[in-house]
Amino acid sequence: MVDIIKQEHSLNAEQKPNALFRFVHIYQDSVLMGFVLILVFVILLCGFCFYKADVRAPLSQLANLEKSLTEQQAKLVSLKSAKLDLSQMESSVKKLYAALPYDAELPELYLQISEITKKNKLTLASFNAELPKSEKNIVGKIQAVTMNLNLMGGDYFMLKKFVADATSSLRLMDIKALNYSPQTQSYVVILTAYYLPID
Secondary structure (H helix, E strand, O other): OHHHHHHHHHHHHHHHHHHHHHHHHHOHHHHHHHHHHHHHHHHHHHHHHHHHHHHHHHHHHHHHHHHHHHHHHHHHHHHHHHHHHHHHHHHHHHHHHHHOOOOOOHHHHHHHHHHHHHHOOOEEEEEEEEOOOOOOOOOOOOEEEEEEEEEEOOOHHHHHHHHHHHHOOOOOEEEEEEEEEOOOOEEEEEEEEEEOOOO
């Protein structure tokens, strides 16, 4: 009896592997597909984890670049504003230089007075300019050029307009004296223009 039990037990042990092999043999394509699917899933899962790690680093770099770009744009706006301020200051300095040049600029003064007389239909008969008596200009101290003009023609209103134009011109000028000679129908005008030596 013991031999029969041993035989049945050995027969069952032999049949079990055969059954498993038969099952694998019959469904080997399905088992292989299942194994491949599990393997692909694992690979994809690992790849996704690595992909997330790779994407986070560039995203933080992108955020840093965007922050840097914003800062650079703010600097650009600031520089454009400074450039505009500088150009306005340059314009103001040019006007100041025209009003109070660094030198007497006698030729320019003559041209300016000549244009004002023509504009007001007067004739500039003579132009005489005198620089300050000191031989050397004092740096940083405003100097004056005195001009004696002999004007002819025109009437009272033309002379009044000439005086207004001369004193309101961009170059600083003052009327020091004005004499009228009825016999010769001429005017003697004494003007003073200013300049500021810098060296």
